[in-house]
Amino acid sequence: MESRKIYSLSILTLIILTLTSSITANEILNGNSRVTDRTHSIIANEIVKNMTLEEKVGQMFIVDAAGYKHKQPTGGIILFQNDIHSIEQIVNLTSNIQKNSKIPLFIGIDQEGGNVNRLTIGTTTAGNMAIGATTSENFAFDTGKLIGDELSLLGINVNFAPVLDVNNNPTNPIIGIRSFSSNASLVGELGVGYMKGLKRSGVIAVGKHFPGHGDTNVDSHLGLPTIGHKLDRLNDIELKPFQNAIDNSIEMIMTAHITFPTIDSTTIKSKKDGQAITIPATLSHKVITELLREEMGYRGVVISDAFNMKAIADHFYEEESVVMAINAGVDIILMPINKERAYNRVLREVKLGNISEERINESVIRIIELKSKYGILKQNNISSDANKFKIEKGKIIVGGVDHKRIEEVISDNSVTLLINENNVLPFNIKDGDNILLITPNLRSRDNSLKAINKLIGNGKVIIDSIIYSSGTELNLAQKSKISKADYIIMGTNNLRNRDRRIDYINQLISYTNKQDIPLVVFSTGNPYDIMYLQHTKAYIATYGDFDSNINSSLKVILGKISPKGKLPVDIPNKDATGLLFEFGHGLEY
Structure with missing residues (x-):
């Protein structure tokens, strides 16, 4: 009954919009480019008005396949290599996930290309630093579009890429060739090219890891890195590619679990050893809201890096850190260790007034608006014939001859x-x-x-x-x-x-x-x-x-x-x- 209520109202909104413009309801639901951002905003606001608090908070979590339960409100799912076995299997998996979703999900993956390649049935691509060696924005676009075309056919609508980190530290243990370059301008140009390629394929690009993970010698999967540069230097190097992406309308940005004490020197006691540590960017209002949104003018969705990484998990109690991240301005929590407990804690904090419902609404409107823009709101209504078509086309396109040729040309030039x-x-x-x-x-x-x-x-x-x-x-x-x-x-x-x-x-x-x-x-x-x-x-x-x-x-x-x-x-x-x-x-x- 609740589901019909939400969608009957959203359909009423669609009727009003189609009567007052030349745009069809189908174009709106499918994310057609003729539809204005204002239209998607109206749809999002109408849907959010009619959601329960539980549904809204659910939209603010993306979980892995093991943590996904279709009866629990969830905003998305992230897939890894061991979730993907064949074209037919993954098309059916993503289709079934969407069919069982009241509001269709973000289905994401880390398909950066090169050495971060979750889609082993697809085209590997030469990798970001290889693209950097060509200095070609066209090659960056071609790579983004190639990856996007393959993901889209498989029902994956979010790619956690491009990497916008400037790799200016040769000892960096985690970024390295995942970065385009040590030159901030080149990283920005190629990152935007890659982003535009994904966008052309109908896949959401996610710039990462804000405010920058390039000049670290600690892997945030294993520890808590610090970048101590002053803001002038950060503006010239680390922040420059992100500003370029923002100026070119990137729609999702992932945060870094890294401390930036010159931006936010707030300290908290680590649960690991009781020592005072500076809070990382993901949990910092000064970084996420004051720097990213207010100073840099970013209006899109902010997603955290994974909450199961040691930079967060070792030093912070998860439920508290999730609340801190939301109050800092993060819209989506990625991969909490215990989603159910984190979700319930957020509900409780809203009811206690420690997180305002207005703050929740801000995030959920952004999320639903982006889903509307990319046609995701209709992905729970895909026919079996459409799936069959995607499977047959996928067998030709995904890892196919044409894509391998693009990969070869880029690699040859690198x-x-x-x-x-x-x-x-x-x-x-x-x-x-x-x-x-x-x-x-x-x-x-x-x-x-x-x-x-x-x-x-x-x-x-x-x-x-x-x-x-x-x-x-x-x-x-x-x-x-x-x-x-x-x-x-x-x-x-x-x-x-x-x-x-x-x-x-x-x-x-x-x-x-x-x-x-x-x-x-x-x-x-x-x-x-x-x-x-x-x-x-x-x-x-x-x-x-x-x-x-x-x-x-x-x-x-x-x-x-x-x-x-x-x-x-x-x-x-x-x-x-x-x-x-x-x-x-x-x-x-």
Whole structure:
């Protein structure tokens, strides 16, 4: 009965709107671009007026699949890799979730591309830093649209991307190649391009992690990071991409569980050890309301990062932190550890007057307005024929040939040649030559083998391999393999200070140089690996270890294409005295 009440009133609103304009009810419900923001605002206000408090508070939570119960009021669900098995399965899953929802849900996913790739049945894409190396806003748009087209077909309407963090800290353990660049302007341009691509596909883009996670050396999944820069510096670097996205009408922004004491120095006792800690951005009224909304002019939905991350879970009691986040200005709480308890606590605090119902209404109006704008309010009424069509089309589009080709073109344009002493590259490999592959893991080895055989031809060369790890030492058997090789291709992956692999790699480079055997090193993750390497004569930055990244690197190494990428980050010297390579560096041949 309540459901009919809400929707009969919203239908009445639709009738009034269609009588006073040339827009049809179907266009309104489907999120047609001819419909004005004011129309969606009227719809949202009308729906919220007729919702119970319990329904409104439910809209302010997004849970994972394990925590989802369709009989409990919920605003959305986030999917992970283990929730997705096939095109047919995920289309049916998302359709059934929506059919059982009184108000259809945000169905979200972290499909950034590159190394954050939950949709393994889809197109991986080259990754954000690879796009940064192309400096092309068109490629960013193409990536966003490609990902959006695949998600939309599967019934996923929110992508927790793009990453708008400026990766200007080489030791950052969690952002790295998820960022487009260490240059704030480039991050802003490419982030907006990616956002527009998603939007073109009818998928909501979520800029993250506000006010910026790029200059940290702590992973907020594991601890509570701090960025201590003054506001002038934050405006020039961290906040700049977010301001660009706001100016280009981004509609959802995710907060960071990071403390910014120069913006908000408020402290609270940690439940972990009783020590005073500065409250993180997610819980800060000064950050969310005063900075983001009032100073930067943001009017869209604010969603928290996941509440099960240790930056929050270790230091704050969840129910209290959820209340703090809502009072700070957050509209949606993502993945509370115990949604039912958090939800009940919010209800209680509203009834006690510690959270005003007006504050709840502000958030829910934003949420419903965004759902209206993207046609989500009609997603609980999708026919079985429409689902069949999506499944059949999905089998062609999702991970299909056309999308793989876009991925390949972007990847080919991203490969960055940093060092090429005495024109070591490209390798001039002949039939019968011995190639030695030295890689940090099995995936890199297998992808490299596959690429070489594809580019040269199966059986035309002799390929041997070494897989090394942190405990590997250069032994006689490996020296023998090196001595037999005509060419050596070595991959590295996310080296860190005091990484035991560094000594092994440098020993191997030194031994190979003494043998006068051509050697190229290519990084299959962060481009910063070169900081730790000595006497490298040829070095390529690849920005990922997936098929497309490896294939493109091997094309460059074997002379099938010329390197076109430009370094999207500054690479400092290991001792931090000056730069080893500047942003924009990149050789060609």
